[in-house]
Amino acid sequence: MAAPIEVTGSDSEAQPESVLEGMQGKKIQGRSLGQIAWMRLKRDKVALTGGGVVILLILIAIFGPFFVQDPLAYHQNLIDPTYSRPKDGIWHSGISAEHLLGVEPGTGRDMLARIVYGARISLLVSFLATLLSVILGTILGITAGYFGGWVDYLISRAMDAFLAFPLLLFAIALVGVVTDGSFGLSGNGLRVSVLVFVIGFFNWPYIGRIVRGQTLSLREREFVDAARSMGARNGYILFKEVLPNLVAPILVYSTLLIPTNILFEAALSFLGVGVIPPTPSWGGMLTLAVPLYATAPMYMIIPGMAIFITVLAFNLFGDGLRDALDPRAK
């Protein structure tokens, strides 16, 4: 027991456990993929800032409307009738203590309130549309990739067809065709549903292709073979073996799809096929601002900045998330 090589009183006793100890005496632990990703993400300040802004925007969209003025109330007295633009403030935007982002030309409605309510529509539509794309894309992508053969052929060609679709034109036409009262929906409920459908339904191939590609390589892996050799049914393999390995890419591409959808919603609103006035939307505000760019420039800048910041935040966060989850994809 008392061996000459033994050094007592030392911290660095050579014990079997010491192999698992790091330099500073910390224990080396087995980490899950999620933990590793979170560690990487924590180091990426840009992505964290993006994520913070995203969370802030979501909070604003949910709770903001309780704190701002009525976005529909007119303040006619703040409008100069000759040019129907705000009387004063920076570049005729009516910015004051009462109206922090100024008021809308022609009506005097509070811009801050309209931006906050507009965030609701933008985020609601883009989240729901992304969700729809992800559900469709995952189901169809995984089916195509796993089963292969004619199923793959059929779904892949469908993806090609959907990607070739003139989406914007279709959206404009659809809003004209789907009149008020269709599908038992009316007003903004109908418009939001149509927007979600158009944006979500036609974007699924982007997710679908990625999921299909990943599934193609996953189904040849040993653990899938093992499960199959042990008699697991297709359903089990798809949901218990393949799907968990797809969560990372799906998460990344959803985060990157959201800003695309925000822009698309703004574009549709800009073209007059978004939500129905007087409900505020960012794209709708931009439409009204275009002819006034010289007389009331802030009216264009403010919703433009709102879209810019939101899209940028989502993109930075999404990029960071991708780097964290799959550093090789860089």
Added chain:
Amino acid sequence: MKLMRSISALAAGVLAAGALAACGGGDSDGSGEGPGFNAAVNEVANVSDKKGGTLRLASSDDWDSPDPGNQYYAFAQNFSRLYGRALTTFKPAAGKESLEVIPDLATGLGTPSNGSKTWTYKIRTGVKFSDGTTVTSKDVKYAVERSNFSKELQLGPKYFKQYLVDNEEPYKGPYDDDSEQGLESIETPDDQTIVFNLNEPFSEFDYLVAMSQTMPVPKAKDTGLKYETAIVSSGPYKVDSYQRGKQMTLSRNPHWDKNTDPIRKALPDKITVELKQNGDDIDQRLLSGDLEMDIAGVGVQAAAQPKVLAADQKPYVDNPVQGYLRYMALNQHVKPLDNVHCRRAVQYATDKVAAQTAYGGPLAGGDVATTVQPTNLESYQKFDLYPQQQAEGGGLDQATIAKAKQELQECGQPNGFSTKISARSDRDKEVAMAQAIQQALKKVGINASIVQYPAGDYFNKFVGVPDYVHEHGIGMILMAWAPDWPTGYGFLQQIVHGSAIKPSGGTNLSELDDSKINEALDNAISNTDKAARTKIYGEVDKMVMENASIVPLIYAKALLYRPANVTNVGITGGYGGMYDYLNMGVE
């Protein structure tokens, strides 16, 4: 009604106006001592007989067609008189005087007979086409036949088809029916005489023949739809080239004889029109002197408003009433607006100042309206059955709101009601107006939800279809109306006469079918006494307002810019309150 299409096209133009236009200031060689603000509204400004030079025009849009037989836009009707001569035309003047119809190709106004059902015109002798051939009454007859009865030329109005007696076997126009006699109800007993036989008395026929559709077209040179690129001129200028979406150039017609034409000055040597130009760019060029006129005549873009209203430019600006009304029709068959008291409640509660501000304010939008007929018509009478007062700080005052509530009480809807208000989705200002009205009505408990339809189908598929309106409960319908000819009949008949209710494409959106109003209008149009007609139109206006089925919103106005070097500029009421192009020149 189709004149409104020009406005739709231009509204789109406003939208498309890119933000790329240069931001430089509008420096001008004007010293700020021009003829003055509104100088060309009631009289012609910069009167001159100086010939020569090039008149440079531009448009953010294009013609519907420059073919006189296939056009409807007001500016097109105004401009085509430079290369065509209709039987009559509007006097080249400004203000009320410009509403007067005077003979052009004809030697005098029409001679009515047979109780205003037969109209005879004599054509001037010695008038020649640009190819040197002599103009005869048969060329006029042919022009009316091709423009109204052929299936090829569809863009112009069809009044002649409506009012002329048809052949026993319906006449199909000169392209499908090559018989010698053509339409039998237009007689040409000799080369100088033309007789129109109408199916009902129509005392304002002189206004109809002032349309470009009576400009003579030689049958031998007609190429149908392609004629727009090979127009044979009968006016002082001939069309050298026309390229759709690009440009048009005109030069003097050597065969035009001043002796046959007492009204045209024909000053510039050359006229050019650039098409599909950026609206903001047009304004910049007007201000810098690179351009003489925006041919569309609907005013400068919002971006240029502060510039043209600055002290140094204001003397070169006119702000005329354009002769059309923006209004809200209240449908007689949508509950509870079938009750006159509910309609009157809406009359009081519709904040017209808010609607005006939403549409661009008093200068670019227009004056607050209280009558159906706009102020520039001779038959306009000033009255206000539903006076409104503004509260301090905006919005209607308590007394006005109390009156609206009182009417709601009488209607049996003391707490207000719910209905829908329609607007054209591609017209932002109209949608903004709908929102302003929605907001104002809310104060008396009337909840109006906004429904939008594309302008192209507004009348054909939606609000002009009574079944659709009833089924969807659209009680309030926003609309703008310009008359095809500037009289009370031209203005009122299509929007308040029972016969203008159609299964589809109707323009009587209130579905007003009051026997007294119908009768008054029918009596007026068969009356040859102009003064008597004018009086009746004023009375009809009052009857409509008592019925409260039209809420007049604004008498449309525009800010028009006339550069200092342009001569003979006057606002013509005959063509929707734009500058008269007939005698315009450059210095």
